[in-house]
Amino acid sequence: MGGYKHSQLKGKSYEEIQGLYERQQKRIQDFTPMDSEKEAQKPGKRLKRVTGSYATQKSPKKPKVMKSAKDVTEEEAAEYEKEKEELRLSLKIISNDDSEVNYEPLSRKFPIVNWEYQLLGKMEAKDMYVYKLTRADGSSSYHGDTQAFLRRLDRQDLNDLYRLVQERFQDHPLEGHDLLLWGDLRMIFDPDEKDELWMNQLDWKLLRWKLYESCRVHTLFMDGTPMEINMLVEKKYPLIKELLEKMLNLQLEAEEESTMAFELIKFIKSFLEE
Known part of the structure; x- marks a missing residue:
């Protein structure tokens, strides 16, 4: 339900896995489809x-009823397998090209509360700068660029980071690599369709x-x-x-x-x- 892989759950206790399941189940129960009667009202x-344009909203569709495994016919199963083949x-x-992916369960993960771009050290006589992310429990992690964030963070981490950068950008002008990070995150969460890039x-x-x-x-x-x-x-x-x-x-x-x-x-x- 949460997109977890077997490698992420391996070695976890029943209580830890149950916590992940209940968290995802709550998200699904709280979710309101855009075409549901509740949303339309x-x-x-x-x-x-x-x-880039607006269109008239169609009449609300009747929510589909999820079928159980017993209700799925052989014909429907065959169609599903054919679709997957295509x-x-x-x-x-x-x-996986990164052995440092963080598979810590969401139920135990502390939110990101700060970030800063800093000098980590020298590598081959060159200064090595990284983004330092700090969590609510005081722990820190270091990331070289936006792609490192995507390899090692989950969606909630990404949301936390975007919110923090957004808040700081409203109060203080960003410069240098902080401005680049702000641009990368805006491209993900709030792209400007009029931007020359597109x-x-x-x-x-x-x-x-x-x-x-x-x-x-x-x-x-x-x-x-x-x-x-x-x-x-x-x-x-x-x-x-x-x-x-x-x-x-x-x-x-x-x-x-x-x-x-x-x-x-x-x-x-x-x-x-x-």
Whole structure:
């Protein structure tokens, strides 16, 4: 339910796993689908944002009833397996390239309360600067760049960091690498569709497309400028169809087959069908 892998749960006690399950179960129970009757009744919910324009909200759809395993017919199971086979054509399984991924259970993790860019030391006679993240329990971790954040943090960590940078940016002007971090996080959480960056997609030389499942982010790696484009898996960005086709042709890199990976590929395919 929370996207955890077997390696993350291995060695954990029953109570720890139960805590993770209950936390995810609460999120699901509290979630209100955008097309549900409850959401539709909220005042002002007449229009929805659709990639830079507004469209009339459709009539609320009747929520689908989840079927149990016993209710799934052999025909439906066969269709599901056929769909996965098609999605696998756009998926590439790769080994984890970072042995320092933090798999600490969310129930025991303290929130991030501060960050700073500082000199860590020298490496090959060159100064080595890193981002230092500090948690509520006083522990610290060091990260070289935004990609290191995505490899080692989960979504809640990323949300905490964005909130902290946002608050500091409102009170004090950011400079240097702090300003770069602010720009990277804004691109993820609050992209500006009028930014010149999105206008030059035909010139992007796409090299890789990768999923960071722990923080629910997928990244486009480029040759040249921009170097990376980081995006939330559930958020719609102003990507042109030519780029979407390149992404699917390159295949999504993931550590293993997962519901998130398959749903992301389906999400991208749905853009092409619009």
